[in-house]
Amino acid sequence: MSCKDHVSEGNMQLSVEQLQQIEQNRRTALERLAIRNVPVPVGESWRREIGTEFSKPYFTKLMSFVTIERKCFTVYPSPEQVFMWTTLCAIEDVKVVILGQDPYHNIGQAHGLAFSVLKPKPPPPSLENIFMELSEDIVGFRRPGHGDLTEWAKQGVLLLNSVLTVRSHQPTSHEGQGWELFTDAVVQWLSSSLDSLVFLLWGSYAQRKGRVIDRKRHHVLETSHPSPYSAHLGFFGCRHFSKTNTLLKKSGKNPVDWTAF
Numbered sequence: 001m002s003c004k005d006h007v008s009e010g011n012m013q014l015s016v017e018q019l020q021q022i023e024q025n026r027r028t029a030l031e032r033l034a035i036r037n038v039p040v041p042v043g044e045s046w047r048r049e050i051g052t053e054f055s056k057p058y059f060t061k062l063m064s065f066v067t068i069e070r071k072c073f074t075v076y077p078s079p080e081q082v083f084m085w086t087t088l089c090a091i092e093d094v095k096v097v098i099l100g101q102d103p104y105h106n107i108g109q110a111h112g113l114a115f116s117v118l119k120p121k122p123p124p125p126s127l128e129n130i131f132m133e134l135s136e137d138i139v140g141f142r143r144p145g146h147g148d149l150t151e152w153a154k155q156g157v158l159l160l161n162s163v164l165t166v167r168s169h170q171p172t173s174h175e176g177q178g179w180e181l182f183t184d185a186v187v188q189w190l191s192s193s194l195d196s197l198v199f200l201l202w203g204s205y206a207q208r209k210g211r212v213i214d215r216k217r218h219h220v221l222e223t224s225h226p227s228p229y230s231a232h233l234g235f236f237g238c239r240h241f242s243k244t245n246t247l248l249k250k251s252g253k254n255p256v257d258w259t260a261f
Helices: 003-012 016-037 044-055 057-072 125-137 150-154 179-193 204-212 240-250
Strands: 096-100 157-161 198-202 219-223
Touching: 016 057, 044 057, 044 179, 057 179, 096 179, 096 204, 125 240, 150 157, 157 179, 179 204, 198 204, 198 240, 204 219, 219 240
Parallel strands: 096 157, 096 198, 198 219
Antiparallel strands: none
16 A cells, blocks of 8 residues: 555544544644744735735744844844834735835944935935936925835835845845745735735846736836946836826726825
């Protein structure tokens, strides 16, 4: 008798109720593992739809890495802010996705939203360039004097970095540890489960990450990164913000109030 036959024969001896209980026990164990891996606040809708990622081996390994890093170094953002992006908008209400690379690495900046910094920190150079483009693109836009984009996130603008943590003063220091697999899964879920999203892919890094997007189902706008090194290569004058609102309205969705701060 093969191992497969042995297992099959064993299963036949179990009642339906017993099999159901085994499956329930398995799910409970995975849920406990997921909660242990991510003890910080995660939006309920996000945990419901992508929570299976939290119990996968790569994610357990990733969380061990981040835990050790926090013991040995200063890591941004704080633990309770890593998944801030899941708490401001339900997953099914996302309508715009802006992909970043990794969090800001200076004190008091990163708080879980790509390109955004906590008040009262001034906007970093890339965000200053975003505001400069908004000033030319959106009637009535005024620079807010800070860089906190929380009000955008509340409207369904997902500001998602590919990597969600970073060692202080060491950009890209947490790349290649597993965050990319997790955020790829997020992008894949959004692409396959929602309709008519607008993805803003600024720079080659975001554009590579956006290859999984179903472009027959969603709108994808691409240009150079707003960094001072590349903003002049296409970001300035791209008019992505007004174009996004036009696409949203055509899809029957409310436009984003880019002036909200």
